[in-house]
Amino acid sequence: MDLNFLEFEQPIAELEAKIGELRLLGDDAEINIQEEIERLEEKSRKLTESLFSALNPWQTSQLARHPLRPYTLDYIERIVDDFEGLHGDRAFADDQSIVSGIGRIDGRVVMIIGHQKGRDTKEKLKRNFGMPRPEGYRKALRMMETAERFKLPVLTFIDTPGAYPGIDAEERGQSEAIARNLREMAGLRTPIVATVIGEGGSGGALAIGVADKLMMLQYATYSVISPEGCASILWKSAEKAPQAAEAMAITSDKLKELGLIDGIVPEPLGGAHRDPDAMAANLKQSLIKSLDQLQGKSQDELLESRYQRLMSYGVFSEA
Amino acid sequence: MSWFDKLLPSVIRTEGSAKKAVPEGLWNKCPGCGAILYRAEMERNMDVCPKCGHHNRIGARRRLELFLDKESREEIAADLQAEDPLKFKDSKKYKDRLTAAQKATEEKDALIVMRGKLKGMDLVAAAFEFRFMGGSMGSVVGERFVRGANIALEKRIPYVCFSASGGARMQESLFSLFQMAKTSAVLKRMADKGVPFISVMTDPTMGGVSASLAMLGDVNVAEPGALIGFAGPRVIEQTVREKLPEGFQRSEFLLEHGAIDMIVPREQMRERLHNVLGILNHAAACS
Numbered sequence: 327m328d329l330n331f332l333e334f335e336q337p338i339a340e341l342e343a344k345i346g347e348l349r350l351l352g353d354d355a356e357i358n359i360q361e362e363i364e365r366l367e368e369k370s371r372k373l374t375e376s377l378f379s380a381l382n383p384w385q386t387s388q389l390a391r392h393p394l395r396p397y398t399l400d401y402i403e404r405i406v407d408d409f410e411g412l413h414g415d416r417a418f419a420d421d422q423s424i425v426s427g428i429g430r431i432d433g434r435v436v437m438i439i440g441h442q443k444g445r446d447t448k449e450k451l452k453r454n455f456g457m458p459r460p461e462g463y464r465k466a467l468r469m470m471e472t473a474e475r476f477k478l479p480v481l482t483f484i485d486t487p488g489a490y491p492g493i494d495a496e497e498r499g500q501s502e503a504i505a506r507n508l509r510e511m512a513g514l515r516t517p518i519v520a521t522v523i524g525e526g527g528s529g530g531a532l533a534i535g536v537a538d539k540l541m542m543l544q545y546a547t548y549s550v551i552s553p554e555g556c557a558s559i560l561w562k563s564a565e566k567a568p569q570a571a572e573a574m575a576i577t578s579d580k581l582k583e584l585g586l587i588d589g590i591v592p593e594p595l596g597g598a599h600r601d602p603d604a605m606a607a608n609l610k611q612s613l614i615k616s617l618d619q620l621q622g623k624s625q626d627e628l629l630e631s632r633y634q635r636l637m638s639y640g641v642f643s644e645a
Numbered sequence: 646m647s648w649f650d651k652l653l654p655s656v657i658r659t660e661g662s663a664k665k666a667v668p669e670g671l672w673n674k675c676p677g678c679g680a681i682l683y684r685a686e687m688e689r690n691m692d693v694c695p696k697c698g699h700h701n702r703i704g705a706r707r708r709l710e711l712f713l714d715k716e717s718r719e720e721i722a723a724d725l726q727a728e729d730p731l732k733f734k735d736s737k738k739y740k741d742r743l744t745a746a747q748k749a750t751e752e753k754d755a756l757i758v759m760r761g762k763l764k765g766m767d768l769v770a771a772a773f774e775f776r777f778m779g780g781s782m783g784s785v786v787g788e789r790f791v792r793g794a795n796i797a798l799e800k801r802i803p804y805v806c807f808s809a810s811g812g813a814r815m816q817e818s819l820f821s822l823f824q825m826a827k828t829s830a831v832l833k834r835m836a837d838k839g840v841p842f843i844s845v846m847t848d849p850t851m852g853g854v855s856a857s858l859a860m861l862g863d864v865n866v867a868e869p870g871a872l873i874g875f876a877g878p879r880v881i882e883q884t885v886r887e888k889l890p891e892g893f894q895r896s897e898f899l900l901e902h903g904a905i906d907m908i909v910p911r912e913q914m915r916e917r918l919h920n921v922l923g924i925l926n927h928a929a930a931c932s
Contacts, residue, residue, distance in 0.1 A: 489856075491877075491881045492876075492881060492884060493885060493893070495876075496875060496893070496894060499903070501856040501859070501873075502860040504825075504857070505825075505858070505859075505861050508825055508830070509833045509836070512826065512830035512833045528822060528853075529825060529853055529857075532825060533856075536826050548819060549819060549822070550817075550819060560735035560815060561735055570735075574733075576818070581819060584730065584819075584820075586819050586823065636826050639787070639823040639826070640783075640785075640788050640820055640827065641784050641820060642784045642785045642788055643726045644725055645724045
């Protein structure tokens with residue numbers, strides 16, 4: 327089984343394997359295989375289109391966590407010019423599960439803050455699987471305050487299973503670090519654009535997610551708890567994660583429908599990891615559009631509409 | 646049964662009648678020290694064990710009754726009622742869980758907010774009802790919290806919130822998560838305007854409630870021995886695969902690590918908070 331393909335993509339994987347074999351035969355084959363390759367490629371594309379037009383939430387959540395999915399630094403590399411990484415919370419450490427820095431996007435100066443996961447085992451450990459400790463959130467807040475001081479819009483990239491549930495994290499005030507970010511982001515005097523690029527895991531995601539514009543990549547997810555976590559509490563079995571994913575409305579289309587996000591950034595066929603360059607181009611376009619929309623607003627206007635939007639969250643009736 | 650009782654015909658036996666003379670729940674076992682305690686005595690003692698000082702969990706309405714002056718209490722946003730925007734269903738429907746919780750607690754949702762007085766001082770006080778779906782925060786809890794804060798802002802009177810919650814309510818998914826941002830945003834306004842907010846964390850205060858409104862007090866207070874934290878102890882134990890230290894995530898641990906300002910026993914709550922608020926709110930008192 328090809329690990330680059332998820333379970334539901336196995337039919338595509340088989341076709342792609344066949345295409346690969348034919349290519350290996352190459353020119354010295356007696357028959358003209360070029361036609362056959364083209365036919366199979368067309369078939370593979372059609373199959374991918376049909377599979378991806380009817381993804382269920384559980385499949386989407388697997389895509390959002392795909393091992394090859396582009397992470398924050400992959401996008402920074404492709405989108406940001408003159409990038410300078412900035413580090414540390416000035417109090418305890420430089421949490422590697424959140425990266426940050428300043429740069430330019432098409433000439434617009436920005437502060438960028440994002441969760442960062444690791445690709446191989448060593449980097450995964452270094453990045454703590456994208457699960458920040460309090461010093462990560464405090465670093466993020468320090469960057470936001472710097473951005474406010476120098477009138478840089480803040481762009482955040484959300485991609486985390488959640489804040490780290492560890493002894494040290496609790497000792498250093500995980501709850502307080504998240505809570506303080508929520509409070510300060512509500513009043514930060516500079517535009518904030520948040521984009522969920524992969525996994526939007528609960529409070530650990532929201533802690534860099536209070537924004538004037540909230541976007542999601544097409545196959546990203548955003549939820550109050552992971553499908554596995556929800557399933558093991560409410561269904562008493564983590565195996566019911568597909569049902570939990572369905573019930574919680576975690577996908578971009580559902581959340582757009584519910585009015586909880588502002589827009590969806592389309593992904594290339596088969597997901598962001600199939601064509602990171604194309605994905606980065608779409609993301610760049612979306613960021614530029616958001617930035618230009620927000621730049622027109624006065625600071626008071628910006629803060630008031632951010633506040634009113636936060637206050638509007640929730641569905642209830644009043645008898 | 647004695648040999649004499651056995652001789653009596655069954656019709657005139659009074660089996661079990663002695664037990665029935667003691668009504669259910671007259672005696673309680675203290676979860677702290679195991680002492681058997683007379684229920685009425687516990688109640689007189691604000692549900693704190695007179696033997697070991699263990700603070701038992703109490704309901705939201707009782708909490709506010711113990712905290713506020715008897716006169717001029719007025720409930721805020723009592724009419725708010727939860728909706729089911731996701732038509733959420735696990736083994737049970739969310740709607741059914743809500744109905745069951747409402748029946749069991751006689752409350753509409755997990756937060757009660759009241760305007761009232763503390764030793765004559767005007768304020769707004771809120772309390773979580775842990776028995777209502779684990780005190781979980783959904784849309785109604787968030788909105789009630791904000792309505793209370795708005796009155797505090799408008800009247801420039803202090804706001805006190807007693808937390809007891811497992812976190813965000815899963816059945817409203819992202820709507821619940823965003824209540825964290827909503828409640829924190831209104832506290833930003835209060836901080837900017839210099840209207841005091843005191844957060845009192847009671848057993849247990851976890852997850853999304855701890856990581857939003859509960860940790861944002863101008864003064865953070867906890868009751869003795871309360872479990873307070875972001876991740877639950879079981880989740881942490883499974884993640885780090887080591888035994889958690891003694892007293893981990895308890896009030897005393899938080900005080901030692903700098904997360905809270907003070908631990909206040911229940912019987913001193915009115916006195917101490919009145920003192921703190923009198924000092925913080927001196928400007929409002931002068932004007």
